[in-house]
Amino acid sequence: MTIELSDFLLSRKQTIEAKLPQYINELEASNTIKEAMLYSLNAGGKRLRPILVLALLHTYGKREELGMATACAIEMIHTYSLIHDDLPCMDDDDLRRGKPTNHKVFGEAVAVLAGDGLLTQSFSLIVNDPYCSVENKLRLVSELVKAAGAEGMVGGQIADMEGEDTVLTLDELQSVHENKTGKLLQYSIISGAILADAPEEDIEKLRKLGYHLGIAFQIRDDILDIEGNEQKIGKPVGSDTLNEKTTYPKILTMPGAKAKLEEHISQAKDLLENLSVQSNILVQICELIANRDH
Numbered sequence: 001m002t003i004e005l006s007d008f009l010l011s012r013k014q015t016i017e018a019k020l021p022q023y024i025n026e027l028e029a030s031n032t033i034k035e036a037m038l039y040s041l042n043a044g045g046k047r048l049r050p051i052l053v054l055a056l057l058h059t060y061g062k063r064e065e066l067g068m069a070t071a072c073a074i075e076m077i078h079t080y081s082l083i084h085d086d087l088p089c090m091d092d093d094d095l096r097r098g099k100p101t102n103h104k105v106f107g108e109a110v111a112v113l114a115g116d117g118l119l120t121q122s123f124s125l126i127v128n129d130p131y132c133s134v135e136n137k138l139r140l141v142s143e144l145v146k147a148a149g150a151e152g153m154v155g156g157q158i159a160d161m162e163g164e165d166t167v168l169t170l171d172e173l174q175s176v177h178e179n180k181t182g183k184l185l186q187y188s189i190i191s192g193a194i195l196a197d198a199p200e201e202d203i204e205k206l207r208k209l210g211y212h213l214g215i216a217f218q219i220r221d222d223i224l225d226i227e228g229n230e231q232k233i234g235k236p237v238g239s240d241t242l243n244e245k246t247t248y249p250k251i252l253t254m255p256g257a258k259a260k261l262e263e264h265i266s267q268a269k270d271l272l273e274n275l276s277v278q279s280n281i282l283v284q285i286c287e288l289i290a291n292r293d294h
Helices: 005-025 031-041 048-059 064-085 102-106 108-127 134-148 153-162 170-195 200-227 248-273 280-291
Strands: none
Touching: 005 031, 005 048, 005 064, 005 108, 005 280, 031 064, 031 102, 031 108, 048 064, 048 170, 048 280, 064 108, 064 134, 064 153, 064 170, 102 108, 108 134, 134 153, 134 170, 153 170, 170 200, 170 248, 200 248, 200 280, 248 280
């Protein structure tokens, strides 16, 4: 039976959003830090990264509960990165998903610590996952360190900051976003495949898929910053232009950026066609990334 993407996204999003607070509430920690962590975790969003973990398990016919801890760990890391990105020392944003940013509500010091708490708790979820073998835990943590750390998301953020007020080449811009946005999204796919015991040949194809989807995701972000609806995206449009950031539309023109987006989505779909299993849900997610409005 084929499941509709909208039903899949809604049901998994609800499951993830019910589980995330449980992991925080069970911590033996101060109410202040838990409240700040929950504030940003509960702020909404697409939950695309954790849903991708579950989508891989669904694709390979495995129980999705096997990926719940890792899925929630990824969402915690993504949320911590947003808290820190919004700080005055970084992007200095007042709104995130239509709500005041964490530091606007709790102050800068608590916001930094809330991000730190989410980052460290994410690793705890993986290493204490009762459904995961010791071998897979080691592999998942090793992959996550690369995806989220200096070789991945953190490194991409540094490169993004260093690229401000300069005109980047297309290769330089792609390198920034391959790390800043792409690596964690790629990890969501790879971790789901590892937990599903997918063949190694498939995992390598899925790694390439994650690369294309990560770049496509960022190109769509850049397009929405110009053409998007402020109420839907939850933040002011035009901020990239105002901050003189190098973007895909700026380098390629808007038609060129849209063509590049389609190119990456097409390459992602080609990779899916060559997996050992059929993946209707993953094909639909590719199309969602290409056409999302927030």
